[in-house]
Amino acid sequence: MAKTLEAHDKLIREIFEGSYQFEIPDYQRPYAWTTEQAGELFDDLMSAMQDARVSGEASQYFLGSIVLIKNDRDPKSSVVDGQQRLSTLTMLFAVLREAMPHAADDITDFLYKKGKVSLGEKNEYRLTAREEDADFFRTNIQEPGGIAQLVANTDKLEDSRLRYRENATLLLAKAKALPPADLIALWMFLANDCSLVVISTPDLEAAYRIFSVLNNRGLDLAPIDIIKAQVLGMIRTTAGEAKSRTYAKEWSRIENALGRDAFGELFGHIRTIYAKQKQRATLVKEFQEHVTEYTAPIDLIDKVIKPYAEVWDFVREADFEATEYAETINEHLSWLNRVDFKDWVPPALVYFKRFRQKPKLLAEFFQSLERLTYFLLVTKAGINTRLEAYAALTKEIEPVAFDGGLAALQTLGLTDKQKREFVNALDGDIYRNLPKARMALVLRLESLVRAPGVQLQDAVSLEHVLPQTPPEGSDWLHWFSDEDERDSWTHRLANLVPLDRKKNSSASNYNFTKKKDAYFRGKGKASPFVLTQEVRSENEWTPTVLVERQQRLVGVLKKHWNLAVASGNTTSVEASLGTN
Template sequence: MAKTLEAHDKLIREIFEGSYQFEIPDYQRPYAWTTEQAGELFDDLISAMQDARVSGASSQYFLGSIVLIKADRDPKSFVVDGQQRLSTLTILLAVLRVLMPNSASFLTKYLYKEGNPEWGESNEYRLKAREEDADFFRTYVQEQGGLERLVSSTDKLKDSRLRYRENATLLLKKAKALSPADLNALWKFLANDCSLVVISTPDLEAAYRIFSVLNNRGLDLAPIDIIKAQVLGLIRTTAGEVKSRAYAKEWSRIESSLGRDAFGDLFGHIRSIYAKKKQKYILVKEFQEHVTEYKTPIDLVDKVIKSYAEVWDFVRDADFEATEHAETINEHLSWLNRVDFKDWVPPALVYFKRFRQQPKLLAEFFQSLERLTYFLLVTKVGINERIETYAALTKEIEPETFKGDLAALTTLALTDAQKRKFVAALNGDVYEDLPKARMALVLRLESLVRAPGVQLQNAVSLEHVLPQTPPDGSDWLQWFPDENEREAWTHRLANLVPLDRNKNSSASNYDFAKKKSVYFKGKGTASPFILTQEARSENEWTPEILIDRQERLVGVLKKHWALEMSPTESVCEGSERHAFAFDAADY
């Protein structure tokens, strides 16, 4: 009977002598260890070797664990966890072979078993990299003479292959710095005194369960890798090995195109599209439970992952291309991406996927989605209500009968009560009350007051024109003798301006005249921000100026986000505006 689980402490020479033929499955991520991790491994080995030499003790040095899918008595071993460590150790063995030519043939057997061509035997490599990297790894790491060519190469490499070269270069440099005696001692220590715990099971599910318990490093697998393994396994079972390999390459292509982090984010967004509720369990479990195409894996890749990945690519980068309205669409996307939450993405992906060929509809939708999103941000709506709101919007978009008309998306509309709440928040203390929204708000305002087409620069910081702590005897206290009135204005939109570079914080308390020339201007050039230039153009900074400025700036945002009230509400708002200008808390 096949055993379900085996765990053995194995010396490195036992790991690489032939009992295991390690293979990195296609669903694994690319080799990702940087010179930081490779250098740390080498330095740890040297330190442990020196400690053992001083103490005279012969205790094993533990290098961690690896998790394999392996049948009894079959050397073929699929690596679930441990790719980074095994690959780096292989590179180190190749480095030692370069620097110890008298032992080259001996060391080669730990990289591969030489076959006999006359008998039709090919080499049996101790470690097979992912299929797309396997030939490269064999040629430039495992084969004799390959590592020297790799290190001296000036070819433009990326991903795994770049990491192979960088780590080979680093390890070769570090090993060259050792004396011949220390180099020989390092090889003996590595082979005879260093070990890995090898955990193997013939069952894929058990292997991942073990991996999830043991792996804390964050560099090997992620939920998307587990989903990939399961999806490709289903394709292999239902459509065959050739089809599975083709979809493995397509999966890797999509992941490389998006980048690993964005690809992982996409799966969370897809889960939200289907589940329409807050995530309670691990992503793998909820993805399996809610994404209906999971049971038909080819459809999952072709109709869900592939299509949403393409949309997600230009949603996150705000670089949609179309013959019309593309600039408007991308502008709204860029401001959505500045928000500190991404709950808006699922309905955005669904709408974009359905109406990608109708850019006019897209422009109108994302204008309204920007308004809804900034309303939720500025009024500090909680995460649960946010998720419910966007889930409701997704439900309104999904029916086949929906043709893109925004009038049918009631979730996008704001009631007069919501508009009042939005305007009140814009008119209030945005600096201290809205720390997650203040920079996005000021920069959105900046983008709206400048001439169309003028590029917006990112601000380094927000500056209070009226200082938060004005010094005694300053003009500020003459203009704002009432402390309550001064505090009421300090953190509001009218008193905030963006700065384009770091400034000496001590300058923030200068009198207005000096502050204008020193703080809002540098080396003879005016600030690139219109809001800052407007403040600098004033001769004084009094409550009257702030009242007018606040009304104008909030008015710009009200117009942009269509926050006009119904006629009766507008009368009420107008009667309260003057009183509100002096005390936002009374609104």
């Protein structure tokens, strides 16, 4: 009966002389260690070797743990955690072989078992890299002379292959800088006095659970890798090895196009599209339970992952291309992406996937989605409220009969009560009450008051024109002699302007005339922000100025988000703002 878990402390010699044939599965990320990590491994080994030599006592140096999927008697071992370390150790063996030709045969045994040509045997490599790197790794690292060839290679390399060359170059230089006696001592120490804890289990999910407990680095395996392994395994079982390899390459293509982090985020959004509720278990478990195409793995890739990955790229980068409305769509997407939560993404993906060929509908949808999202942001809706709203919106988009018209999307509409709540929040103390929204709001307002097509600068901070702590004897205390009135205006929209950070630090809490000079002097003189330029036209900064400015600026946002309420339902705040 196969054991469910084994863990042993094993010397490097035991590990690399035949007990294991390590294979890096296709679902693993590319080799990613940098020269910093490879150099640290080499330096740690040298330091430990020298300490042992000085003390004269044999001591075992622990190199960490690896997690494998492995059956009892079969040496083949699929690496769940430890790819980076095992690959770098293999590279170090090759470097030492290159630096010590007299020990080449001994070291080669750690790289592969030589096959007997007379018997038609092939070499049995101790480590096989991911399929797309396996031949490169064999030729340039494991085979004799390969490491020197790799270091001398001037071809343009990318990703894992570039990391291999960079680390090989570093390790070879470090090894060749050592005296012969230190080289031999390092090799003997590495082979005989260094160990790894080898944890093996025959089950992928069990291996992943062990990995999750032992590691919090997140460097190697992620939930998307578990899903990938399971999906490709199902394709292999139902459609054959060739089909599985084809889809493994397609999966890698999609992941590389998006980037690993964004690809991982996409799976969370897909889960939410189907589950329509807060995640309560692991992503792997809930993806299996809720995503209906999971049991049809080819459909899962072709009809779910691939099309959603394409629209997710448009959504997160705000770079949709179309013959019309593309600029409008991307503008709304860019402002959605400034919000500090991403709960709006699932319905956005569903709508975009269905109506990608109808840009006019997309423009109308994302305009309304921006309004709903900023309403939830500004009114500080909790995560459960947000999830319920966006889940309801997703349900409204999904019916086959839905033609894309906004009239059927009731969730996108705001009631008069919600509009009043939105306007009141915009008219209030946004700096202290809405720390997660204030920058996005001021910049959204800036984008609306500037000329169309003018690029919006991003490297900004928010400046209080009326300072938060005005100095004694200043004009500020003369204009705002009532402390409560001063406090009520300090943190509202009318008193906040965007500045580049250099100008902000110089403005401080000067008197108004001097502060205006700080805003506009120096390189470029005029601030690139219209809201800030408006300050220059004022001779004084009094409550009267701020009342007019507040009404006008909140009115701009109110008009943009269509927050006018039905006649007869207007609050006193809205009455002061007008109907714009």
